[in-house]
Amino acid sequence: MDQYRDFAFIYDELMDDVDYDRWVEYIEEIIKSEGAEVQNILELACGTGNLTIPLTKKGYDIAGIDISAEMLEVAMEKAEEEGVQLVLLQQDIAELDFDVPNLDCILCACDGFNYLTYDDDLEYVFSKAHELLKEDGIFIFDISSYYKLSKVLGNNTFAEKREDVVYMWQNYFDPEEDLVEMELTFFVKNEDGTFDRFDEVHQQRAYETEDILEKLADAGFRDIKAYGDFAFEKPKKDSERVFFVGRK
Ligand SMILES: C[S@@+](CC[C@H](N)C(=O)[O-])C[C@H]1O[C@@H](n2cnc3c(N)ncnc32)[C@H](O)[C@@H]1O
Numbered sequence: 001m002d003q004y005r006d007f008a009f010i011y012d013e014l015m016d017d018v019d020y021d022r023w024v025e026y027i028e029e030i031i032k033s034e035g036a037e038v039q040n041i042l043e044l045a046c047g048t049g050n051l052t053i054p055l056t057k058k059g060y061d062i063a064g065i066d067i068s069a070e071m072l073e074v075a076m077e078k079a080e081e082e083g084v085q086l087v088l089l090q091q092d093i094a095e096l097d098f099d100v101p102n103l104d105c106i107l108c109a110c111d112g113f114n115y116l117t118y119d120d121d122l123e124y125v126f127s128k129a130h131e132l133l134k135e136d137g138i139f140i141f142d143i144s145s146y147y148k149l150s151k152v153l154g155n156n157t158f159a160e161k162r163e164d165v166v167y168m169w170q171n172y173f174d175p176e177e178d179l180v181e182m183e184l185t186f187f188v189k190n191e192d193g194t195f196d197r198f199d200e201v202h203q204q205r206a207y208e209t210e211d212i213l214e215k216l217a218d219a220g221f222r223d224i225k226a227y228g229d230f231a232f233e234k235p236k237k238d239s240e241r242v243f244f245v246g247r248k
Helices: 008-014 020-034 052-057 069-081 119-132 146-153 209-218
Strands: 040-044 061-066 087-090 103-108 133-144 157-161 165-174 179-189 195-205 222-228 241-247
Touching (some): 020 241, 146 165
Parallel strands (some): 040 103
16 A cells, blocks of 8 residues: 655644644653653654654664555655654554664654554564563553544545645544544645645554453453543544553
8 A cells, every 4th residue: 555655755844833842742751650761762753753763863773664665765755854863763663674672752643553453463572672671661642533523524525725745634433433534635845836645545444442442451461441632631532643652
């Protein structure tokens, strides 16, 4: 499936309304509230490094993994521009192959796990994360909620007209499979004023919070928590983002 290929080069522009500073702050608040000792972090589905770079600047030692060579290329370019050194690996996290043990923290932000559409793949990455963490290590991730994928995004069309990019985003939710298929069409302006069109199809799985909590427990995690929308409270029915925390 063609995901995050040409899209990678305009991803940051289209995500310019996302408050990544607040995201980093919230992750640090979770670490603090857990009393976890974190120096090194393995970040799964790190994309263009929107969390990887600021967390590196804060002094954490991070390795980032993503399946998209293009997203990693953008991350590397940004890191070079900002004078930050990143360790990035191109891998499918459904087959996560990382053998540095005793990690302090494993992180996966902004839908990485929604892209794992099979139970087996999610269960594998959870048990691998558990294996890689040190005793007492912390696993932090967030996903788009079942509510968001089925009701807000699902069976809806979005469009936006910007100066340099015009895009359309048509979504179809399949309640039998809990899958949302997103058809994205982009028109990106060239220097001569013409537009190039490209298309991508993304598939995300909608997971119920209870299902994730059960899978985390099955993988061996303890003190598991689910928080809604950047707060320290249980997710509400209409929370769009659910954060999960588990300790080894
Ligand atoms: C919405 S982006 C989030 C990127 C980044 N975490 C952020 O917050 O900006 C989702 C990322 O998941 C990555 N991804 C999707 N499926 C993956 C897989 N099976 N293995 C590794 N990365 C994957 C995509 O390439 C993309 O970079």
